[in-house]
Amino acid sequence: MTAKLDPLAAAPELMKTWLRTSIAIASSLEPTLAGLVEIRASQINGCANCINMHAQEARAKGETEQRIYLLSAWREAPCYTDRERAALGWTEALTRLSEGHTHATAYEALKAEFTEEEQVKLTLMINVINGYNRLAVGFGGWADPATVKAAAKAAAA
Numbered sequence: 001m002t003a004k005l006d007p008l009a010a011a012p013e014l015m016k017t018w019l020r021t022s023i024a025i026a027s028s029l030e031p032t033l034a035g036l037v038e039i040r041a042s043q044i045n046g047c048a049n050c051i052n053m054h055a056q057e058a059r060a061k062g063e064t065e066q067r068i069y070l071l072s073a074w075r076e077a078p079c080y081t082d083r084e085r086a087a088l089g090w091t092e093a094l095t096r097l098s099e100g101h102t103h104a105t106a107y108e109a110l111k112a113e114f115t116e117e118e119q120v121k122l123t124l125m126i127n128v129i130n131g132y133n134r135l136a137v138g139f140g141g142w143a144d145p146a147t148v149k150a151a152a153k154a155a156a157a
Contacts, residue, residue, distance in 0.1 A: 004140040008151065019152055022128040028121045031061045036071060036084055037091045037122070038129045043072055044095045045133035053145045054129075086113040087122055094126045 008015045026034045035058030042050035055068050070077040074088050086109040093103035110119055135141065 006141075007135050007139060018131075022132070023152060025121065025124045025128055029118065029125060032058070032063055033084060033087055034125060035061060035063055036067070036080075037087055037125060039068065040071055040074070040088055040091050041095045041126060041129040042133055044092065045130065045137065047133040047136050049136040049142050050129065050133055053143070053148060056145045083113040086110045090122060091126050094123065095130055 026038075035054055038054040039051060039058060042054060058068060059065075064079075067077075067079050070079060071088075074080050074085065080088070086106075089106040090103075090110045093106035097103070110122070114122060136143075
């Protein structure tokens with residue numbers, strides 16, 4: 001699908017700020033965890049662009065094919081740590097917030113695995129990926145991951 005609107009071209013300063021902020025937030029947590037959260041939220045939101053991009057990034061950071069493929073069934077798959085499970089549960093609870101406020105159990109698991117500071121970092125990261133999903137799906141975006149990586153480098157400069 002070709003982009004109906006390029007947010008970076010339409011609002012370059014705001015998008016560069018958003019990009020720098022999202023990079024800072026994502027880099028505040030371990031890369032493997034960040035990748036799993038980005039992919040899972042994108043799966044829930046049906047964002048093919050972000051699934052493609054973040055799966056490629058996760059592979060480049062050492063994530064296995066098995067863990068990427070099993071992510072949609074993470075509850076049944078034995079290959080995720082308790083910390084990752086807590087993060088994925090929190091990701092699903094916040095991404096599906098409009099489906100009902102059933103996040104109490106997810107929050108209890110989160111508190112058992114993450115410090116208060118990490119809880120905030122993870123919650124910000126979930127907000128960022130949900131925002132990117134909405135930009136990509138809303139504007140019909142599809143971007144080559146290499147192009148996005150180059151834009152991220154330019155925004156960080």
